[in-house]
Amino acid sequence: KINLFWFRRDLRLEDNCGLHKALQSGVKVLPIFIFDREILDQLSDKKDKRVDYIHQALEEINQELNKYGTCLKTFYGKPFEVFEKLTEEYDIDTVFCNNDYEPQAIKRDQKIAEFLATKEVKFSVHKDQVIFEENDILKSDRTPYTVFTPYSKKWKENINKIEIENFQINGNNFFPVKDYKEILSLKEIGFEKTEIEFSKPSLDSKIIDTYDQNRDFPAMDHTTHLGIALRFGTISVRKCVKFAQKHNETWLNELIWREFFMQILFHFPHVVTQCFKKKYENIQWRNNEDEFKAWCEGNTGYPIVDAGMRQLNETGFMHNRVRMVVASFLTKHLLIDWRWGEAYFAEKLLDYDLSANNGNWQWAAGCGCDAAPYFRIFNPEEQTKKFDKNLQYIKKWLPQDALLIRPIVDHKQARERALKTYKEGLAVE
Numbered sequence: 001k002i003n004l005f006w007f008r009r010d011l012r013l014e015d016n017c018g019l020h021k022a023l024q025s026g027v028k029v030l031p032i033f034i035f036d037r038e039i040l041d042q043l044s045d046k047k048d049k050r051v052d053y054i055h056q057a058l059e060e061i062n063q064e065l066n067k068y069g070t071c072l073k074t075f076y077g078k079p080f081e082v083f084e085k086l087t088e089e090y091d092i093d094t095v096f097c098n099n100d101y102e103p104q105a106i107k108r109d110q111k112i113a114e115f116l117a118t119k120e121v122k123f124s125v126h127k128d129q130v131i132f133e134e135n136d137i138l139k140s141d142r143t144p145y146t147v148f149t150p151y152s153k154k155w156k157e158n159i160n161k162i163e164i165e166n167f168q169i170n171g172n173n174f175f176p177v178k179d180y181k182e183i184l185s186l187k188e189i190g191f192e193k194t195e196i197e198f199s200k201p202s203l204d205s206k207i208i209d210t211y212d213q214n215r216d217f218p219a220m221d222h223t224t225h226l227g228i229a230l231r232f233g234t235i236s237v238r239k240c241v242k243f244a245q246k247h248n249e250t251w252l253n254e255l256i257w258r259e260f261f262m263q264i265l266f267h268f269p270h271v272v273t274q275c276f277k278k279k280y281e282n283i284q285w286r287n288n289e290d291e292f293k294a295w296c297e298g299n300t301g302y303p304i305v306d307a308g309m310r311q312l313n314e315t316g317f318m319h320n321r322v323r324m325v326v327a328s329f330l331t332k333h334l335l336i337d338w339r340w341g342e343a344y345f346a347e348k349l350l351d352y353d354l355s356a357n358n359g360n361w362q363w364a365a366g367c368g369c370d371a372a373p374y375f376r377i378f379n380p381e382e383q384t385k386k387f388d389k390n391l392q393y394i395k396k397w398l399p400q401d402a403l404l405i406r407p408i409v410d411h412k413q414a415r416e417r418a419l420k421t422y423k424e425g426l427a428v429e
């Protein structure tokens with residue numbers, strides 16, 4: 001008999017709950033990873049930085065596993081078909097993995113679990129990606145929270161009642177493999193290498209200790225850039241939370257926002273395609289394609305917006321403060337459907353995560369849970385004065401000639417138009 005450990009959004013050996021449990025099961029463990037065709041074939045950019053990131057993380061895992069006398073077996077295909085083959089090849093007792101809460105992943109896992117059951121193989125799923133899962137933090141009437149502040153209060157109360165574990169692994173319990181195999185190359189899965197060498201994620205106290213004071217100033221770049229590591233699990237969230245508890249409460253709140261939006265997506269999966277607050281579906285978006293293109297390319301004539309979009313296009317990252325400004329600009333000033341902006345971010349962001357992206361876009365558009373009221377519209381110039389007063393961020397990302405672009409809309413008129421359109425939309429019964 002053999003056990004499998006299936007890596008997904010937990011690409012590390014250190015402090016990995018499911019892997020720890022698998023290695024304690026008493027049956028030798030073979031680690032696997034599936035490059036899921038159903039996801040990868042949808043990506044149009046064959047130099048997708050996130051695929052390269054995953055690949056680099058897997059190479060590192062494979063090297064570490066070699067030291068334990070085993071290797072990471074990788075596959076390219078549909079997970080269901082891969083498991084059909086694996087059950088023929090091996091006498092499997094249990095497939096271990098960590099829970100994934102996105103709607104597609106839930107469907108995939110149900111299908112796999114059902115199939116494995118027909119082969120009398122157990123499917124053992126563990127909590128690793130979050131501290132608290134969707135049903136761990138509920139209101140007293142057992143319904144989910146939809147407002148952040150009481151959710152975070154309960155989250156903090158509950159964390160004091162538990163001990164945050166560190167799931168070390170026992171390297172002696174891997175299934176021994178004689179000829180170590182390389183993992184599948186990027187080419188074999190239809191992708192190419194990018195120029196980026198990703199560094200190992202780490203918790204930097206220089207950033208985190210003063211996060212609350214500096215996080216809002218984009219030129220300082222004083223946030224951790226750990227989004228991608230949390231997305232693919234190359235860092236343990238338990239380790240982050242323990243660090244945050246000691247170092248900075250504001251940073252801890254950000255990690256709680258992450259879990260807040262995850263449980264929203266779980267309990268209200270309609271948000272993937274629809275407004276959390278359904279009556280916002282009546283807003284008459286203008287959806288002007290030329291204006292959308294100008295926004296995407298950073299040619300709106302609003303320097304803070306354009307600098308942000310250019311940072312995103314060049315690096316796959318945008319500072320949070322600027323994300324809020326560009327999202328507000330798209331949905332309010334240009335009256336373009338938040339779903340267009342969400343999709344563009346999904347394509348470009350290294351740290352793209354369905355729950356956080358969707359939750360924040362709906363927040364910006366005013367249609368989400370616990371969103372900013374729609375009549376609070378960011379003024380790009382005021383935001384610049386407050387958060388980039390020496391124009392350092394703008395100058396970094398915007399070439400001189402881009403400063404000459406004429407504003408695509410007048411702030412005052414656009415603001416009034418947005419207020420009117422939202423008001424009319426919300427008045428529809």
Ligand code: FAD
Pocket residue numbers: 215223224225226227228230254255257258259261318319320323324327345349351352353354356357358360361364
């Ligand atoms: P830090 O500021 O160091 O925060 C640490 C971690 O906390 C982040 O890496 C992230 O995992 C989490 N976090 C922080 N802020 C939020 C938040 N508002 N909501 C949920 N989690 C948060 N974040 C994503 O992880 N993926 C996305 O696709 C994403 N899309 C966004 C879209 C818009 C329109 C906006 C306004 C925000 C979006 N965010 C998203 C939230 C936030 O901007 C990023 O998490 C943050 O900028 C990433 O930088 P960092 O890793 O340096 O984070």
